[in-house]
Amino acid sequence: MVDLMGGNFMSSKKEQHWSKTRSLTFTVLAVWAVIAFVIHWAGDALNSPAFPGAYFMAGMGSQIAFAILIFWFASRQNKIDEEFGLEEK
C-alpha cells in the first residue's frame, strides 16, 4: 500500500517533469524553426544598400542565435530537473 502510494507520487512527479520538459522542447523548436527557416525564406528582402542582411543571417546571425538557444535550453532544462528533484546527484 505504501509502495503503491510512493509509486503514484513518483509517477505523477515524473509526468509533470515530462510535461514541462516537453513544452520547453516545443518552445526551443519553435524558435529554432524561425531562425532556421522563416528568416531565410525572406531571402533577398533582408538585403539593403547599407547592409548585406541575407549574407549576414546565413553566414553569421543564425549560427550565433543557435548557440545562444542551446545554452539557454540547457540551463532551463537544468532548472526543470532540479524543480522535481530529478537531476543527477
Added chain:
Amino acid sequence: MIKLEGGFVANLGKVYGLYTLGFLGFVILMGILEAAGVENTIIGWMFVAFTVAIYALIGILSRTMESDQYYVAGREVPAVYNGMATAADWMSGASFIAMAGGIYLKGYPYMAFLVGWTGGYVLVASLIAPYLRKFGAYTVPDFIGTRYGGNLARFCAVFILVIASFTYVTAQINGTGTVASRALQIPFELGVWIGLAGILFCSMLGGMRAVTWTQVAQYIVLIIAYLIPVFWMSNKLGYGLIPHFAQFEAVGRVQELEAQLGIGALMPTAEAQAAAGKLAALKVGINDASNNFMEKWKFFTLVLCMMAGTASLPHVLMRYFTTDSVRNARKSVGWSLLFICGLYLTAPALATFTKLSLLDPNVATSIIGKSFSEVSNLEWIQQWSNVGFLKVIDGNGDGIVQINEFFMRGDIVVLATPEMAGLPYVISGLVAAGGLAAAMSTADGLLLAIANALSHDLYYKIIDPKADTKTRLIVARIMLVLIGAAGAFVASLKLTSILGAVAWAFCFANSGLFFPLVLGVWWKRANRAGAIAGMVGGFGAGAWYLYMVQFAGMTPWMGIDGLRFGMIGMPVSLILMVVVSLMTEEPDAETQKMVDEIRIPSGKVVSDN
C-alpha cells in the same frame, strides 16, 4: 599513463595549453627556418610529420583494454573538451577545404550548408543527445536495438550506419590524400594510404578514449590554421583587424566589382568550358539571395536535410555518450556549436577576402583585367595549374584575363589562399596541417563508429553474446583496420568529389535513422515493427530516389536533387513508422518503463553493457 589518467583529466587545461603554445612555437620556428632559406618542400614535410606524430603519440598513450574506455572514453570527458572533440569530429575535410570555395563559387545558395550544419545541433541538444546519454549505450544501433528490441531492428540500424558513415569516410580519406599529396609532393594514391596509417594510429589502440584526446589536439591545429590566413588577409587588404566584422564592408566592395567585371553576365564560352572540364568560372554574385519560390525552396530543403542529418549521424551522436553526465551532455552540445562557429563564421569571410584579392584591380595580387602573359607567369598560377586545380583560358583571344576565363576548383580557395595573397610559405604548410587534421579527425570518428557498430552490435550482440571483453576489443580493432583499408581503396578510385559524398551521407542518415531515434524517445507508442518499417522504407525510398536522379537520368522533382534526397526518405520513414506502429501492438510495459527512465536525468544508465 594509465595510472595518471585521473590526473590527466584534471590537468586538461594545462596539457592542452602547453600543447597549443608548443604548436605556435613550432609554427614560428618553421617561419624562421623559411627565412633562413630552408626549402618549401621540407617545411611542408615537417608540418605534416610533426602534427601526425603528435596525434599518433596521443593515440599510443591512450591505449586501453577496458571496454568502457574503448567505447565511451570512460564517460569522463568534460563538456568543454567534448565540445572541442565534437567540433573536430564534425568539421571534415569538406568543411575545412571545400566550404569557403563553395561559398566563393556558388554564392548565397551554398550558405544553406552553413545554416544546416549548425542548426542541426539544436535538434541534437533538444531531441536526442541527453536521452541517449542517459540510456547509456555504447553505439547508436545499441539504442535502436534495445529500445525496439530484436536483432532485426538492431541490424537495420547497423546497416544504415555503415552505408552513411562509409560514404562519408571515403570522402575524408580522399581529403587526407589530397592534402598529403599536395604538401608532400607525392602521388595521390600514396597520400591516401599514408593518411590512413595516421588515422589508424590514432584510433586503434585506444578506441574512443584515444580518438577523443587526439580530436581535441586536432581541433587546436585546424582552427589556428584556418584563422591565421584570414586575419592576415583582412588586415593586409585594409578592411580591419577582425575579419568577421570587416567582411560586410568587403561584401559591398565585391558587389561593386561584380557590376564592373560582369560577374553573372559574362559566361564562359562553350569551348573554354569544355577545355576546363570540371573546373568552374565564377558565375554568381556573392550575395544574390533567393528572390523566387524555387530558390527559397531549395535553400529551405538543403537546410532541413543537413540539420536532420546532423542529428542522425552516429559519429556525432556517440560523442555525447562520453560526457560525465546528462547535464553536461546538453551543455557540451552548446560548446560543440561554439567551437564549430570558430570555423563556420570564418568561411564566408575567407571567401569574400579571397574574391577581393583576386578581383580588385586596386590590390596588387589581383589577376582579373591583367594581361595573359603576366598572369600565366605567376608562381602560384603555374603551381596549381600543374596539379589540375586551375586553368586560365583566353576564351575571346584578347590577351586579357576576364572573369569568365579563370577556371578553378573550389578547394584552392583554402589551399592556395596563402600563396595567392602573397603570404609566406609557412602559412601554406600550416594550412596543409590544418586540412589534414580536419580530415583525419572526422575519419577517426567515422571509422570508430562503423567498427564499433560491427564489433559491438553485429558481433557481440547478435553473433556471439558470450564473447569476453578481450575478444570483443580485438574484433573491434580488426574491424577498424578492415574498414579503413576498404575506405582507402574506394577513395583511391576517386569516384566522386568530396562534397557530393558528404551530402549523401547526411541524407542516408536522416532517411533511415532520424525518426526511429527521435520517436524512440518522444513517442512511447513507437514499436519494433514501426521502427523497422521506418528504417527500411525511409532508407530504401531515399536510396532509390538518389539512384534515379543521380544515375538513371530522372528529372529531379520540385528541385529535390541528389543533395536533398532526404526530402523523399524522411517523410516516407515518418509515415511508415507511425502507420505501422499504430497497426501493430503497443510496446510491452518494460519497454515503456525504459522510455520513462531515459526521460529523466537521475538514476542509473538504462543499458546493461
